[in-house]
Amino acid sequence: MRIFVLACVALLSTGSQAAVTYSFDWYCPGCAKIGMASNGREGPFGTGSACDNARASLQANIASRGCEAGTCFNAQPCVTSGLPDQQARPAAIPFTTAPSPLLTQPVYDATPDRVRRAEEVAPLKETPRESISGRWRNSFSWYQLTASKDVVEIDLVETCRTPDCLRREYPNRPVFLGKLDGNRLVGVVPIRHAIESEQNGKRCGTPAGEFQVEGRVSDDRNVIVWRAAQLPAVEGCAPVSISLGTWRRG
Numbered sequence: 001m002r003i004f005v006l007a008c009v010a011l012l013s014t015g016s017q018a019a020v021t022y023s024f025d026w027y028c029p030g031c032a033k034i035g036m037a038s039n040g041r042e043g044p045f046g047t048g049s050a051c052d053n054a055r056a057s058l059q060a061n062i063a064s065r066g067c068e069a070g071t072c073f074n075a076q077p078c079v080t081s082g083l084p085d086q087q088a089r090p091a092a093i094p095f096t097t098a099p100s101p102l103l104t105q106p107v108y109d110a111t112p113d114r115v116r117r118a119e120e121v122a123p124l125k126e127t128p129r130e131s132i133s134g135r136w137r138n139s140f141s142w143y144q145l146t147a148s149k150d151v152v153e154i155d156l157v158e159t160c161r162t163p164d165c166l167r168r169e170y171p172n173r174p175v176f177l178g179k180l181d182g183n184r185l186v187g188v189v190p191i192r193h194a195i196e197s198e199q200n201g202k203r204c205g206t207p208a209g210e211f212q213v214e215g216r217v218s219d220d221r222n223v224i225v226w227r228a229a230q231l232p233a234v235e236g237c238a239p240v241s242i243s244l245g246t247w248r249r250g
């Protein structure tokens with residue numbers, strides 16, 4: 001009787017195995033500029049081909065929005081979870097005498113390998129460069145900061161044309177090109193057109209060009225304080241400087 005009960009328990013345990021499902025993880029350090037999260041998981045899917053198709057579709061969708069695979073968006077390979085359904089074994093026939101022990105192959109448990117693979121495809125932590133990407137603002141303008149590898153570019157997206165900000169303009173032009181060195185933003189301010197001013201009744205001008213500027217990023221990555229950029233002085237005119245001010249997260 002004890003052997004018969006054990007056989008029934010083994011049969012119920014085999015029938016309760018979950019079917020295989022497929023899913024994939026993704027991480028996207030550059031997705032802040034298109035309004036998405038930096039990581040996620042898609043699934044579960046019933047078949048490996050369905051998972052692969054969903055992975056390719058998501059990758060194409062993100063690329064169409066300006067976030068290329070490999071640099072901005074990274075989708076990991078599909079992984080499985082669960083175990084295949086197994087057919088129920090025929091009911092065991094009680095023996096009047098104990099049968100001789102059967103030689104069985106050891107059961108391989110793939111769970112530890114699946115756990116290891118999930119850890120390997122976990123989203124990467126943001127680097128200092130990636131952690132400053134996104135929208136920034138001062139009292140009258142919005143900026144978009146994009147950091148990738150060793151390059152940091154900042155574009156002026158929106159600014160006020162009047163002191164009360166009732167009139168705005170959207171220039172979408174670069175205001176900084178450089179790199180992040182620790183907490184220092186080091187680079188240049190590109191000025192495309194000459195700047196003219198009047199000093200003591202004399203017309204003074206500053207030529208167009210790229211001029212050195214430096215900013216300091218706070219430790220919590222929420223504030224940037226810029227130093228004034230010194231522009232070359234024209235003979236007979238006082239030196240001119242410009243400052244990007246203090247920025248905060250948008």
